[in-house]
Amino acid sequence: MPVPTLTYPLLATLAAVLMPFLAFLLTAATGKKARNGAVSIAAISISLLAAAYVFAHVWGKDPIHVQWHWFSIGRQAFHVGLLVNNASALMLLLVCLVALPVHVYSTAYMKGDPGIHRYWAYLSLFCFAMLGLAVAGNLLLMYICWELVGFASYLLIGFWFTRDAAIQANKKAFIINRIGDLGFLLGIAILYSGFGTLDIQVLFGTDTPAVSGTGNLTPGWFTAAGLAFFLGAMAKSAQFPLHVWLPDAMEGPTSVSSLIHAATMVAAGVFLLARVFPLFDGTVLFVIAVTGTVTAFAAACFALTQYDIKKILAFSTISQLGFMMAGIGFGMYHVALFHLTTHAFFKCLLFLCAGAVIHEMQHVKQKLGHDFDPQDIRNMGGLRKHMPITCATMSIAALALVGFPLTGGYLSKDALLVHGFEWAATQHGMALAVPCALAVASMLTGFYSFRLLAKVFFAQPAAGPLTGSHATLHDAPLPMRIPMLFLAACSLFPLFTFHPLNDGHVWLLRGLAPDATLPPLRLLHFAIPILATIASVIIATVTWRWYVLGKYPLKPQGALYRLSLHQGYLDALYMRAIIPPLMRLSAVLFWLDRHVVDGFVNGLAAGGRALASAAAWADYRVVDGLVRMTGKLALGLGNALRRSQTGRVQHYLALAFFLMVVMLLYFIFARA
Amino acid sequence: MNTHLLTLLIFTPLAAAALMSLVPSRGKGLHKYIALATGILQLVLSGAMYYLYRPTEAEHGIADEQLYQFASHVPWIRLDMGSLGRLEIDYAVGVDGLSLPLLFLSALVMVIAVGASWKVAKSVKGYFILLMILNMAVMGVFSALDFFLFYVFYELMLLPLYFLIGIWGGARREYAAIKFFLYTLFGSVFMLLVIVGLYFSVTNPATGAHTFNMLLMMDPANHVPGSVFSALAGQELFGIPARLLAFIVLFIAFAIKVPIVPLHTWLPDAHVEAPTPISIILAGILLKIGGYGILRICFGIFPDAALQSAWWLGLIGVVSIIYGALVALAQRDLKRMIAYSSVSHMGFVLLGAASFTTEGMAGAVFQMISHGFLSAALFFLVGMLYDRVHDRNIYHFRGLASVMPRFTVFVAIAFFASLGLPGFSAFIGEAFVIIGAFISGSTNGILPEWMAIAGSIGILLSAAYFLWTLQRMFFGLPRLKGGDAWAAALRADASARETLIMVPLIGLALLLGVYPALALDHINTSVLALVEWVNKVR
């Protein structure tokens, strides 16, 4: 393999990936003194510039594909490779675009934290891993980055490591992600056994992808490979039923949640599936579509009743990831990636706004000395007057989430729904349930988004800490406001198209469009956006009446309500049905180990000892007795033997008779 | 190429031991400095050998002398035994890509162990002399090419270990020492029978006499026709093919060392009772001797039997992986948990070796090296904690991260490296074992795919127990069983000496994880030769 020539785009890619890594090393080496994060911010800025350069060079043009020899096993060489095609270039840019505002935001948000030097180090490590994941041209390398982002996420979730909930959450996140990692690893193993290479370009490239055939694989294993990769994506992208780690992961700093657990890392699963897309056959795609839909629907339901502002957003993230997965399942990975992009902006923004709110609530808490949960929306209300910019930006983000016209979300989500119906038309009848469920989930999205907005900003504050203490509330400081405004701009339509109502002109979709498309249903392209918008307006009105005007009609004690509040009791199920049996199994095995396996060994030892003491006894009584008798026999023979003589008649007699018996026996046997 | 380098490496510790015995016990500091100097000298020597080694493709598989470098071959014992022929025992040593990395690992771990022994107070002289004898035996085991020589070193290893555990160990040291001793002896006694059988089955084509030379034993051309272990004769013992029986006997002997489930119970006891440096040596080197023996001797001399039993070996590997991990999950003693995690991690070695694919086998060797560094680091870390408060119970600590930040960083790195975080060596080892085991199904059909899948569950479980420990002991608000006294004792974070010991271990694990070619370039030719050697028998 010749050493690849270093072109400028290639260098830029390397710089984009490696700058955060350098920042990580520098920050880690500096230790406690690296408090202001200048190194990290500089690094991510350079990365952003480099990524923009790479994007300009790659988008719509030839991809960069290079590889260096890394190591060989046997005769098989493994490479470190880069593959920057449209999708990775987009991802590269997107990550940088989201990461920079978050970095800036963090300078204010994390100010004064005693462990802030760790924060910057971890954040840079994450950026490095995430950017590496985006450009990795080799599944093994991708896997490495994949685990590293998980590791960075582990570190950041548990950033406040003295909080019990945080460290429980990061452990849970890592272990559930490990399940996905196993899927990824097995997928790699299957592909490697089938095709003998892990290079993405060779496997799934445009020219003659290796996986156009099934290699050495049986169709069963081929499907299994697809499912294995999907398992990996399920854990990382928090798909039902492996989503339980993501709500808990909100224990990390909000800035981290916005970057990792909303915009980038959790979307990595979708990105992975888009990268290995040619691998999926019909079965796998169907499974993906259904899982995505279930996730989207279930998470939306769970989000309806949460009180923790971050949890609502977390479930919303899960729900949106479900939408993306469904998009992959429909075969429309370009739409999924588009939604990934728009979602990254608006969801990141939502978290940042939530962070600003929490920040203020924290101040109130400190000032008043009250003990209340600064993240609980029941303690908030009426913040619109005090935090107008936050209110405005968050509203924009929420509208994008709901899919209101003029936002990016409108374009991507409606495209997804349309494709869902188109896909259902190609499948058998029951498949129609999938896009319908998605549509319902989309309406639920509207409901919980408006509920959130209404409760936090518009409704009168309930009898809580905020009554009478308004004077202390004010908008977020400048370093937090600028990133919010920037992201708000990115959440609107102009970034993607000049035609705000039609997704047909989005440059992003054109750049990524797959070869095979679904037969278009023209009517849907008009009907669905209109219907969705109307539904959103209705929902907005209803929530306004319920929450702002205080005409809430439901009781919070219903079974469905509780089911939703407790997230379908899934977590409880895991805690009861999986963890304790596993711990019991391990305890039982340990018991077996100590008592049966080791007991056997100790038993052998005890047996040996018993045998030995028996032998010693026999030695003393029988053998030695014989010896003593023999000694008596040799009575007159010498001093040595004389000592063993008893001089007792009976002993001599015994000896005599014994010898006689022996003699008799000899005669008997000699005769026989 | 310098042929005396290897001999020098092996016998330097013996000279050091002799020197130490001349130094009076009162000269307390001197012994450890001699030991340290010896260790560093060995490290330099083995490093030089590692650097000078040139991987060459062997034409005749692993029986080819070309493969073994730094070889020296001197007649040692020649005895005319009348009708039994001439006894031919040679001092034959040499290294290939299988043993050289392990040799380097041993040299490094020995230095670490000497560093960890710095605070030993009980009869220092005897301690370091025993350590040096152990050192020599270990080096000898990895480089011996004569089976008799191998056996001598193998048995020689036991004695110092027995005393090191039995005298300098913890509360139940005698029990642990005797258990360890008997377990190993049980394996090696039967090994001796096989050695003798092999001796009478193999002749040296050059002299016509029976020989103990391993390389000659490997080649079926040297087998005496009709002898008990001849590859062609197909003799049977107790109704089992003799070669299979011999393979099983040898395998059990080495598997006890690895250790495999259910022959592992000496390991937790020995580790828990042994002093920290000996735990480091046990985990870092001794376990590898088992794996090395299986690859070099079991597979090398009995490739046919190895193929026959490969499925079972894989199964044992998988069982060890999962069983070790599950039992580790139930531990309260930190050292015992790490001991069981060793069982689990060494299971990967067996699984990879049993796959008989280059990927799996190279992964297995790599895993051995990686585990050598990491388990040494882990046991050293436990020792650091134990030195300070004389307690290892996981439940007695909480929030150590706030008390000892530097120590916690080391522990976290070691834990994550051990649970297979990419970027560290364990990941490469485990990933390729899994890949190797998986492709075995489609390439040579030895291991079914489910074994790879089951093995990968071990990776998941290892994350569970390591993270649980991390969470339980190190995170959260500080709360120690010993109260302020402990807090005061623990306030002394990792000292300069301890940092100096940890950094190379973690650094090497990281280096090998990032650039595995460092080890794999050396391993490759030997593994390829071995795999082809075994596959030739099919």
Add this chain to the structure above:
Amino acid sequence: MITITHFLVVGAWLFSIGLYAVLARRNAILVLVGIELMINAAILNLVAFGRYDSSLYGGQAFALFAIVLAAAAVAVALAIILNVYKHHKTVNPEDISDLKD
């Protein structure tokens, strides 16, 4: 029909019991009794086999001699035991180990 075996078996039992008494008992009198038992067993064998010798009556004649000799032996032995007791104040042969030098 009483065969010779019957006698031999009874004789064997008596002899063994006597032997046991001689070897095991710690009392000289009982040792003596044991000896008498063994002699009786022998006599029993003598008379049993003597049935097949009507020409010379060897069995019965020697049985008579044996009885007489046994009686004499007992007389002497008792005398010895008495003396021994006077000397050692015990009749336990275990305690009398004068044969040892």
Add this chain to the structure above:
Amino acid sequence: MDMQTIVFYSLAFAAVFSAILLVSLRNIARSLFLFFVVLFAVAGLYLFALADFVAITQVMVYVGGILILMLFAFMLSNREMFRQLQRGTAHFIAIPVWQALPIAILFLTVMLYTALHVGRNEPPWITASREAGTVIRAADNTVEQLGVHTMTHYLLPFEVVSVLLMMALIGAAHLARKEGDA
């Protein structure tokens, strides 16, 4: 089973059982009485071997002589010794038991084996005597025959025994004399 056999078995049983009891009892006096039973039973057994004179002699000499001698000799001697005899051995299960018992059992086994062997293959001289008809019959006058043979064929042994008896008597008398008389 005829009457004869029953009587034989009961006598044999009485002899053996009493003997076992004899050796296992701690009380010497009782042992001696059991010895008395054994001697009587064995005398009875002699009758079955058609040795009536031997049986009578047995009763006369043993029961009338030896046993009485034993009893009287010690019961009439000093009290201290009698108590000592009464107490017997202090530890019944002593080491010699474990040496003696195997030897006794070994002997028993060997002899039983031999007895059965003799029963199965008769010694040739018995067969010859049976064929020649020189087997003692119940009708024979054993006393007369014995007297004749003792005075003729066994004269020498008879004389030797008488001398021996004389020596024993003198010896016994010598031993039994009071201390200090010599």
